[in-house]
Amino acid sequence: MASGVKPRVKVPKKATAGDSITIKTLISHKMESGQRKDKEGNVIPRSIINRFTCEFNGENVVDVTLEPAISTNPYLEFEAMVPEAGEFKFTWYDDDGSVYEETKEITVG
Amino acid sequence: MRILTGAVMAALLSTSGAFADPVDDNLVLNEETEMVVRTAAPDHVSEALDEVMSGWLFRGTETRAMQMDDFDNPGMIFVEQGMDTWSKVDGSEGKSCASCHNDIDSMAGVKATYPKWNEAAGEVRTLQMQVNDCRTERMGAEAWKYDSGTAINMEAALASVSRGVPVNVAIDGPAQSTWEKGKEMYYTRTGQLELSCANCHEDSYGMMIRADHLSQGQINGFPVYRLKNTKLNGSHSRFKGCIRDTRAETYSPGSPEFVALELYVASRGNGLSVEGPSVRN
Numbered sequence: 001m002a003s004g005v006k007p008r009v010k011v012p013k014k015a016t017a018g019d020s021i022t023i024k025t026l027i028s029h030k031m032e033s034g035q036r037k038d039k040e041g042n043v044i045p046r047s048i049i050n051r052f053t054c055e056f057n058g059e060n061v062v063d064v065t066l067e068p069a070i071s072t073n074p075y076l077e078f079e080a081m082v083p084e085a086g087e088f089k090f091t092w093y094d095d096d097g098s099v100y101e102e103t104k105e106i107t108v109g
Numbered sequence: 110m111r112i113l114t115g116a117v118m119a120a121l122l123s124t125s126g127a128f129a130d131p132v133d134d135n136l137v138l139n140e141e142t143e144m145v146v147r148t149a150a151p152d153h154v155s156e157a158l159d160e161v162m163s164g165w166l167f168r169g170t171e172t173r174a175m176q177m178d179d180f181d182n183p184g185m186i187f188v189e190q191g192m193d194t195w196s197k198v199d200g201s202e203g204k205s206c207a208s209c210h211n212d213i214d215s216m217a218g219v220k221a222t223y224p225k226w227n228e229a230a231g232e233v234r235t236l237q238m239q240v241n242d243c244r245t246e247r248m249g250a251e252a253w254k255y256d257s258g259t260a261i262n263m264e265a266a267l268a269s270v271s272r273g274v275p276v277n278v279a280i281d282g283p284a285q286s287t288w289e290k291g292k293e294m295y296y297t298r299t300g301q302l303e304l305s306c307a308n309c310h311e312d313s314y315g316m317m318i319r320a321d322h323l324s325q326g327q328i329n330g331f332p333v334y335r336l337k338n339t340k341l342n343g344s345h346s347r348f349k350g351c352i353r354d355t356r357a358e359t360y361s362p363g364s365p366e367f368v369a370l371e372l373y374v375a376s377r378g379n380g381l382s383v384e385g386p387s388v389r390n
Contacts, residue, residue, distance in 0.1 A: 004190070006186075006189070008180070010180045024180055024181070026180070026186075028186045071339065072339050073183060073186060073339070075181075075183075
């Protein structure tokens with residue numbers, strides 16, 4: 001597991017049914033591209049988050065493929081429609097097989 | 110048509126001089142904390158400046174917005190790491206920072222008063238020096254390297270709980286000789302380019318320096334998250350970068366020269382809010 005990885009998510013606690021809300025996500029990750037070399041000239045192995053998904057009550061909201069050119073601590077912001085109260089589930093997939101998860105409840109009213 | 114084009118060109122040229130001026134904007138943190146980014150200059154710099162202005166006013170719209178929300182501010186990642194260190198036991202005494210100081214919120218306002226005279230040590234100390242004193246004397250732990258990752262994360266964590274508090278460093282009494290030394294450095298031209306701090310940050314703020322805007326060089330926002338190196342930067346490291354750019358031999362972060370300069374430069378921002386970790390380019 002890459003060190004110092006910590007997912008963060010900002011979702012409003014409440015929304016109006018049918019309204020779109022803004023979701024902000026950030027994961028601290030070095031996002032080593034695999035293109036760089038160390039002082040001895042050896043390639044530093046690639047280590048990135050390669051996929052991010054967001055689900056709402058089991059239904060896919062967004063599925064993102066991340067590439068090596070994306071900078072350190074990738075920040076993703078998107079909008080989602082909230083039809084009912086429920087739970088957002090966020091998942092980040094690391095090159096080394098690690099999976100980081102975060103969930104947020106939202107109420108409608 | 111030709112005359113009209115000429116008139117438009119003239120209009121463009123006449124406004125381009127004002128392009129790097131500070132913006133007229135208010136910094137409200139997380140939609141609740143009102144920050145002072147512009148205020149009357151403290152007495153000891155009133156001969157040189159009417160107003161002191163945070164570097165935030167000299168940055169672009171997007172960069173300014175990043176600092177307004179803790180979630181958008183990448184510097185807060187490092188603050189969280191500093192806060193983890195705060196409660197982590199280290200050294201032979203089995204203590205963490207929290208063992209003596211409790212919650213880090215108890216340190217609110219501390220950053221605003223540093224660098225500060227330490228009576229027992231008989232010297233002016235920066236916040237990082239004071240943290241290291243705690244580590245070596247009370248915790249039995251190793252001192253952190255000046256402006257290194259761990260040290261700067263801790264400084265940022267301490268700054269973050271003081272955000273909104275006006276900078277108020279003491280320049281009189283026993284600290285005065287150090288302050289005078291810092292002032293002399295500020296106005297002394299160095300390097301092959303023969304530039305002093307004042308040449309850029311006092312005489313020329315609001316103008317372009319190559320492709321960048323020159324600010325007043327205030328350090329109320331330190332540690333600073335810089336978009337160009339995606340990490341927190343300490344004020345001493347920034348001083349070093351500036352002096353290097355004058356093509357001079359520089360001092361080292363943590364050196365007595367930089368401690369004096371930090372005290373003087375901090376005092377020029379007395380009255381501005383502590384902003385660290387701020388976001389700059």
